Amino acid sequence: MSRERRLQLIMPWAVTIGLFLIWEIACRAFNVSSFILPKPSEIFAATVKFYGPITGHSLHTLLTTLLGFAIAVVGGMALGLLVGASSLIYNGLYPLLIAFNSIPKVALVPILVIWFGIGTVPAVITAFVISFFPIVVNVATGLATIEPEMRDVLRSLGASRLDILVKVGIPRSLPYLFASLKIAITLAFVGSVIAETVASNEGIGYLMLAASSRSDVPLVFSGLIVIAILGVVMYAICAWFERRMTGWAFRGDIVT
Amino acid sequence: MTGTGTPFVELRQVALTYGEGRDATLALAEATMSIAQGEFVAVVGPSGCGKSTLMKLVTGLMPPSRGEVHVAGQKVTGPIKGVGMAFQNPTLMPWRTTRDNVMLPLEIAQPHRSRLRAEKAAYIDRVEKLLASVGLGEFGAKFPWQLSGGMQQRANVCRALIHEPQLMMLDEPFGALDAFTREELWAIMQDLWLQRRFTAILVTHDLREAAFLADTIVVMSKRPGRIIQIKRVDLPRPRTLETTFEPAFVEIVHELRERISEVRAA
Ligand SMILES: Nc1ncnc2c1ncn2[C@@H]1O[C@H](COP(=O)(O)OP(=O)(O)OP(=O)(O)O)[C@@H](O)[C@H]1O
Numbered sequence: 001m002s003r004e005r006r007l008q009l010i011m012p013w014a015v016t017i018g019l020f021l022i023w024e025i026a027c028r029a030f031n032v033s034s035f036i037l038p039k040p041s042e043i044f045a046a047t048v049k050f051y052g053p054i055t056g057h058s059l060h061t062l063l064t065t066l067l068g069f070a071i072a073v074v075g076g077m078a079l080g081l082l083v084g085a086s087s088l089i090y091n092g093l094y095p096l097l098i099a100f101n102s103i104p105k106v107a108l109v110p111i112l113v114i115w116f117g118i119g120t121v122p123a124v125i126t127a128f129v130i131s132f133f134p135i136v137v138n139v140a141t142g143l144a145t146i147e148p149e150m151r152d153v154l155r156s157l158g159a160s161r162l163d164i165l166v167k168v169g170i171p172r173s174l175p176y177l178f179a180s181l182k183i184a185i186t187l188a189f190v191g192s193v194i195a196e197t198v199a200s201n202e203g204i205g206y207l208m209l210a211a212s213s214r215s216d217v218p219l220v221f222s223g224l225i226v227i228a229i230l231g232v233v234m235y236a237i238c239a240w241f242e243r244r245m246t247g248w249a250f251r252g253d254i255v256t
Numbered sequence: 257m258t259g260t261g262t263p264f265v266e267l268r269q270v271a272l273t274y275g276e277g278r279d280a281t282l283a284l285a286e287a288t289m290s291i292a293q294g295e296f297v298a299v300v301g302p303s304g305c306g307k308s309t310l311m312k313l314v315t316g317l318m319p320p321s322r323g324e325v326h327v328a329g330q331k332v333t334g335p336i337k338g339v340g341m342a343f344q345n346p347t348l349m350p351w352r353t354t355r356d357n358v359m360l361p362l363e364i365a366q367p368h369r370s371r372l373r374a375e376k377a378a379y380i381d382r383v384e385k386l387l388a389s390v391g392l393g394e395f396g397a398k399f400p401w402q403l404s405g406g407m408q409q410r411a412n413v414c415r416a417l418i419h420e421p422q423l424m425m426l427d428e429p430f431g432a433l434d435a436f437t438r439e440e441l442w443a444i445m446q447d448l449w450l451q452r453r454f455t456a457i458l459v460t461h462d463l464r465e466a467a468f469l470a471d472t473i474v475v476m477s478k479r480p481g482r483i484i485q486i487k488r489v490d491l492p493r494p495r496t497l498e499t500t501f502e503p504a505f506v507e508i509v510h511e512l513r514e515r516i517s518e519v520r521a522a
Pocket residue numbers: 274275281282283302303304305306307308309310479
């Protein structure tokens with residue numbers, strides 16, 4: 001491994017640790033109250049102390065997010081293929097999709113609570129609706145940008161629309177799909193945590209809300225950091241998957 | 257043209273207009289010609305004169321605005337099946353290996369499509385043989401982006417040929433290559449044609465290429481494209497690079513060049 005490569009691997013850790021160090025030093029130097037901004041050491045202590053509940057709640061959030069995300073992937077791919085394959089469906093649905101996407105998803109949570117009550121269901125649905133859109137748009141883009149020559153080659157061989165979809169459309173839209181998954185999974189976390197904060201009695205969002213009402217600020221921050229870590233890990237998994245599945249889109253230039 | 261019997265491809269006063277109303281562009285006007293089975297035709301003419309349009313009309317990818325196109329005795333009303341096509345841009349699929357790219361027509365065109373599963377090994381063998389005959393024997397397992405431009409274009413020609421189509425449409429397939437590779441591919445193309453005797457329509461800007469490969473050269477005018485000359489090339493086959501230095505060959509190229517510069521100036 002070259003010096004440069006090693007540095008590249010170390011950099012993210014170094015920067016993160018450096019940030020926490022500055023945070024710790026600044027809090028001590030300016031004597032910041034832990035009700036405003038707790039020191040990283042206090043957050044760490046809170047995490048250790050509430051290790052059990054934090055693990056339970058974050059697992060719950062993780063499952064909620066993954067469920068919503070999974071539905072979004074399946075539904076988003078299906079709709080993306082429909083929208084990308086037919087200009088008629090595209091014209092019919094696109095304005096509606098844009099309109100739907102402009103609605104702030106938090107605003108949906110109260111309605112979901114009316115329909116499904118407090119609990120996991122609204123969180124799953126929020127995670128789904130928030131991560132659905134980028135997947136649809138990306139898959140549709142992948143399909144819509146098939147080279148006309150490629151299409152001509154297939155059509156003159158006697159390919160049906162389904163053939164073209166299977167042989168070119170889907171493989172071509174896969175890199176777009178995987179690129180959107182990285183974005184979608186982080187959005188799904190945003191969705192489920194928002195819904196948990198508003199309408200749940202489980203999950204990391206609920207834990208943070210409960211901690212904040214007890215003025216346990218270090219625990220609130222501990223929740224934030226757990227969410228961030230989950231987000232980064234899921235992002236990394238999606239990115240790894242993307243490289244594995246669509247190496248050709250990177251022209252074999254696989255670096256991890 | 258001088259082909260014997262009924263023509264394989266026939267254009268009867270075919271015209272094509274793109275767009276409507278004020279945007280309308282007449283791309284091709286009154287094209288009438290016939291191509292015999294097994295004939296190699298080259299189409300030359302200034303840029304934008306409707307050569308690619310002509311290709312799309314013959315293969316039925318677009319309906320003509322006026323006139324009729326007949327292929328193999330039947331009026332063309334939709335994309336005709338089992339044509340081999342190669343464009344300037346190789347359009348290989350980056351997610352498939354070279355071998356799998358060449359396999360593509362076998363997965364779509366009949367009768368191969370229904371036989372492919374049962375006779376996979378035989379078909380793979382056939383693909384390997386064809387790749388070897390164009391000098392890509394060792395590259396079947398490589399991805400297109402691991403090949404040079406010339407190699408990709410060879411694979412592209414293989415893909416157009418593998419299902420043994422009766423009709424080959426070549427739209428400047430060698431346009432983006434260097435002179436040496438191009439001349440090498442002319443010879444390969446001629447060999448394949450001599451073996452299989454498919455009917456071929458080749459669009460090109462290279463007059464030497466036209467004279468080297470074609471039995472008949474069609475010269476088109478500036479847009480809206482009209483066919484202004486049909487030139488027979490009666491040089492013996494197989495033609496070699498030596499042929500291109502012979503007076504008869506040079507004269508044909510010369511004549512074509514003059515014709516085209518007249519057209520462009522007009
Ligand atoms: N899809 C299209 N819509 C509108 N006009 C088009 C379209 N395709 C081609 N044209 C027009 O038709 C004319 C003929 O185009 P065509 O592509 O057939 O030319 P060409 O002879 O193949 O040119 P080149 O040698 O540069 O490839 C051009 O003037 C072009 O502007």
